[in-house]
Structure formats: structure tokens, C-alpha cells
Amino acid sequence: MDLELFKKQATEKRDELTAFLQRLDDIVPEDIHTVVDEVNSTVWKDVDCTTCANCCKTMTPIYTQQDVTRIATHLRMSPKAFREKWLVKEEDTGDWVNRNLPCQFLVNNMCTIYEVRPADCAEFPHHDKKPFDLYNDTYIQNVYRCPATFLMVSRLKDRVEAEYEW
Numbered sequence: 001m002d003l004e005l006f007k008k009q010a011t012e013k014r015d016e017l018t019a020f021l022q023r024l025d026d027i028v029p030e031d032i033h034t035v036v037d038e039v040n041s042t043v044w045k046d047v048d049c050t051t052c053a054n055c056c057k058t059m060t061p062i063y064t065q066q067d068v069t070r071i072a073t074h075l076r077m078s079p080k081a082f083r084e085k086w087l088v089k090e091e092d093t094g095d096w097v098n099r100n101l102p103c104q105f106l107v108n109n110m111c112t113i114y115e116v117r118p119a120d121c122a123e124f125p126h127h128d129k130k131p132f133d134l135y136n137d138t139y140i141q142n143v144y145r146c147p148a149t150f151l152m153v154s155r156l157k158d159r160v161e162a163e164y165e166w
């Protein structure tokens with residue numbers, strides 16, 4: 001994955017894709033989930049996360065209490081020691097997030113706690129969330145961060161504009 005090229009392409013198309021997603025907030029085609037699922041399945045034929053890991057390098061997951069307990073147990077630490085070593089509590093939201101970026105568990109573009117990773121990581125990039133338009137703000141942020149989301153939204157835009165009157 002050429003992340004510099006991705007950032008260049010995402011910068012060029014960001015406003016266009018943001019406008020599309022904002023319009024999708026007002027006008028949601030009835031079969032949007034079918035279309036999204038079809039588009040999304042094409043994306044993963046062209047994107048290999050192990051050559052990217054941009055999410056783990058540039059964003060932090062939110063750790064739930066269950067995440068902390070599960071991962072700390074896996075690492076044979078207490079939840080308190082785990083938090084003190086790796087996490088910080090955000091002042092405005094109270095969320096527990098990584099103290100540092102890239103994520104401390106990323107090694108050679110691979111997650112070293114993959115089986116017990118935070119639910120937030122397991123669900124990223126949230127392309128199968130429903131209703132789709134509820135996640136527009138997430139996609140608007142992530143078209144610039146995640147090559148898979150960039151591709152999904154770009155292809156969705158092409159498809160919706162070609163097939164729907166809106």
C-alpha cells in the first residue's frame with residue numbers, strides 16, 4: 001500500500017466525497033445496505049490491511065472495560081497496570097485511549113494482540129454498520145485515513161450517481 005499516494009488521492013477527492021456523504025444524509029436510497037454490501041465486497045479484493053495499518057499508526061481505539069480486562073488477562077497484567085502502562089483517559093469524553101501512536105501492539109504492520117484486540121479495532125472500518133447513514137460522520141473522517149473507506153465511498157458514489165435519481 002502506497003500511503004503517500006493514498007493521502008494525495010484522498011486530499012484531492014475529500015471535498016467531493018464529503019459532499020456526497022452529506023447528501024446521503026438527506027436522501028437515502030431504500031436498498032442502500034444491499035448496494036453498500038456489494039460495493040464493500042469489491043473493496044476487500046483490492047485492499048490488504050497488512051500492507052497498510054494506517055488506522056493503527058494514526059488513530060487510537062477506545063478501550064471498553066471488557067477490552068481492558070480481556071487484554072490485560074491475555075498479557076498477564078492487572079487491568080490497573082495495563083491502563084497505567086498504555087492508556088490515558090480523555091478529559092472531555094472519559095474514554096480510555098492509547099497513550100501513544102502508533103499503537104504499542106503494532107509490530108511489522110501486524111497486531112500482536114489480534115485475538116483479543118479491542119472491539120473498536122475488530123469493527124473498524126465499520127462498513128457493515130446499519131443504518132449506514134448513521135455512520136456518515138465516521139466515513140467523512142475516515143475517507144482521509146483509511147484506504148478501504150476511501151475506496152468504498154468512492155465506488156458507492158459512482159454507483160449511486162449512475163443508478164439513482166437524486
Ligand code: SF4
Nearest residue numbers: 049052053055146148
Ligand atoms: S482498516 Fe483501513 S486504515 Fe486500517 S489497515 Fe485496513 S485499509 Fe488500512
Ligand code: SF4
Nearest residue numbers: 056103105106111121
Ligand atoms: S490493538 Fe491491534 S488492531 Fe487495535 S490499534 Fe492496536 S495494533 Fe491496531
